[in-house]
Amino acid sequence: MKAKPPHRDTGCGVGAGRPRREDARHLAGHGRFLADVALPGTRNVAVVRSPVPHGALRSVRAPDGVSGTDVWTAADLAPLARPLVATAALPGFRTAPLPLLAVDTVRYVGEPIALALGDTRAEAEDLARRITVDIEELPPVVGHRAALAEGAPRVHREWPDNIYATTSVTAGDVDAAARRAAVSLTREYTVGRQSPLPLETRGVLAHHDRAEDQLVVWTSTQTPDLVRDAIAELLGLPGNRVRVIVPDVGGGFGAKCTVYPEEIALAAVATRLDHPVRWVEDRAEAMVATTQGRDHHYRLTGHAAADGELLALEADIVVDAGAYSVHPWTATMDASMASAMIPGPYRVRDYRCTARSVATHSTPLGPCRGVARPAACFGIERLIDDLAHELGIEPYVMRTRAMVGPRSMPYTSVAHKVYDSGDYPEAVRRVSRLIGHQEVRARQRATDPGSRTRIGVGYGSFTEQTAHGCLEWASRGLAVTFGVESARLVMDATGSLTLGVGVQSQGQGHETTLAQVVAEVLDIAPERVAVRQGDTAYLPRGDGTFASRTMVMAGGAAYGAANLLAQRLRSVAAVLLDEPPDRLRFEGGSIVGDRGGRTLTALAREFCLTPDHVPGADGGLDVTFTYRPEVQTGAFTYGTHAAVVRVDLDTGEVELLDYAVVEDCGTVVNPLVVEGQTIGGTVQGIGTALMEELPRDSGGLPAVTTLGAYRVPRAPDVPRIRIEQLHTPSPHTVLGMKGVGESGAIPPPAAIGNAITDALREFGARMDRTPMTAARVWAALDRAAASGPSRAPAVAGARTDAPGGGAVPR
């Protein structure tokens, strides 16, 4: 469905930077998160988890004298529920059923083994500690290299190796393009494993409501209907006997859009008990048992012409997807998405890529804000900088030359993605001015060579695929092909409106922004529209909130529903005002014709309470609209980030001196909300770049199991981020909106990696893996020093002694 951009600025509809409806309850301490839900008689659950990465589970024994319903093992659950099996239609894909509780093997530290019930959390934990678990440790597969090594132990014994799936892309003629190249470079890049780290951990509260004969499951999730469907299917219940309720969700970032064993297990247990059961994940569990992100390993080759044109790319992608495939994403999502995103915003027609998802004895990989894009962006953008350096071209200038230009829009990428609109090079030019590129270069030139610090500037350009449709998910082989979103809009007898949606906020502000869309259509105050989410029994089916899809999809559905309701209101008003419907318009809370008008409040009252006054009106004031995207690969937000860093040559410490963002997410519904998404995402990306890491020791044990040990950006760690926006409405979405939830998180590792590398060009030290901790920066300097002086630049006339990069023309 197409729609014209907003025709007027009412100051309250689309485009208004309104404070959020959600704020008051949270500021009063009246938000209700999973752990705040109190149902009478609730007993608490603690989960016994595997302390080893790989082992044979010999026995699980409850202490003597404990009630049979206080301890649950795999054997107890077996008659009640089936395991989670994520499937994909990719050729050669291997399934790895995820047990609800471990049966005979444990494959990662944190894998659930048993449930212990107690009146309080503390008592449940006391009992959990008294459960005897006998595990015979087995050698673990630690890291992607070990997984692929000849003779490696197999994570899943029935497989011939440790590969979930291999996909490949061949487009054009890479070898012919390579022969035309002025420079070809091969580099290896790694983006480490990290946690999405929502501040609220996961949690589940389940009870069998015998009055309704319904299994009610409260859970902290991004995808209520997906969880409901999985519970119904795995417990063998009709969907209408399972109700999933989602209260306020304290952040998700991808950690809460997978169906988890705990959700199914607690639901199963609740069917056998006469009281509610609740599990609230503690942080130590969250660090090992909640899905983790990234862990991408690339070998990339780029071929470029002398003028900076990017001719061809080759990519060998390996993703360590952990021990199991999670539903519905499977273990292949990151690798397949990376293969499509590595060409980035560039005009590449010749591309060859192999992507392997491998199994190791680590926590299953799941979505993490940006999914594969931050890693793909790090890879291609670091490569672009190194190519530019070899060519003697300013990296930002090379970007503008190699990018898809505005006149090529819409542009179908080599990976068959439709880049719908915008001016990619302009974002680069704008951000280079915003960051003060020439001033940074001047400061570099003025740097005393004897100084023990260097500064550098770097860029990261990105596209953000948002709000993709069913075919896009089908192309990745998923069993659940998301891509449809519904909204139900009801006007009641008081003239207030309720918009029901199946998406689920984790802080994005849906209650505000979706109301603004309705307000825009009906020209009413958004406060008149209550937005309801998170109840599968009473709200329209939805896919949930992830993949930067909500504003486009649920916003599109809200827009459609508001227009349907407008039709109904016109039909009612036509009778009451005795004017043809097409002469009626919405103005300031009223519906107005040539001869008079009626407030919507009066109209609703008359229609709802005395429908006999409105003979012949067409339908009720209760409508549902289902949105499907017009173009299946979605709407592409894009932009470029720029960072300025200071690097301490003695310690490797990196200080972020400045950070600037230029991005284009099309029509903005609420600038305050969009700014929050962009800056919040950017700071998460800064965490990916410089701090966040979940390393394992050589024995496969997680080295970070507490929040205190996990370095994550805090207020003093980040500079003020400056943002400029371009506004190119998408031609393919309602109102021209594009998604923006993930964009900020995508380019910071690239921009910062390039800035550090720029600072250290004279030493030849390159940043090739995240997080770029002081130790890694120092080690890169040390390696560069050991391998001798920096190579002579590839282009004649460039100076090796120039600060900030020998090959940069002055």
Next chain:
Amino acid sequence: MNEVSPRLRVNGAEHTVTVPARTSLADLLRDRLGLTGTHLGCEEGVCGACTVLVDGLPVRGCLTLAATCDGAEVVTVEGLTGADADRLRAAFSREGALQCGFCTPGMLITAYDLVRRRAAGSPEEIRAGLGGNLCRCTGYQALVRAIASAAGESAGEPGTRGGAEPGTRTGESHPRDRA
């Protein structure tokens, strides 16, 4: 199991609560008094979501044993009142300083303490002051803006330092105290 019965004044209301000796202040507030605005993000003293005022000072509710709070005056987000609290709440919303709302109670208590101590004079000072509170959503920028704005309004108003402390109104208790 050993039990303790600390007597606390919480948001202006007196409570004597018998709990296992190992109970944290945060668990007492949440589980026994129904004050679920105090959130638990890590239970290891790192995230700051559970920050409450004890005798006027911000403390981690998760690391504070309830037993040590006998005779203490406790203010949680539900009881944080007064002109500075109002200004902070308005500024948080105006500037977009919250998204999911999970860190918000701890942020608000910490910000209140910074404003009252006149320790929110510059963005750098505010960032340093927020160093013990983790926010995963906002990237802190809007928080810094909001606190600077509220601190500016507070500084511009004479006599606020001597104003009534929050939650000390006698004879009043927050409705949720009785939950």
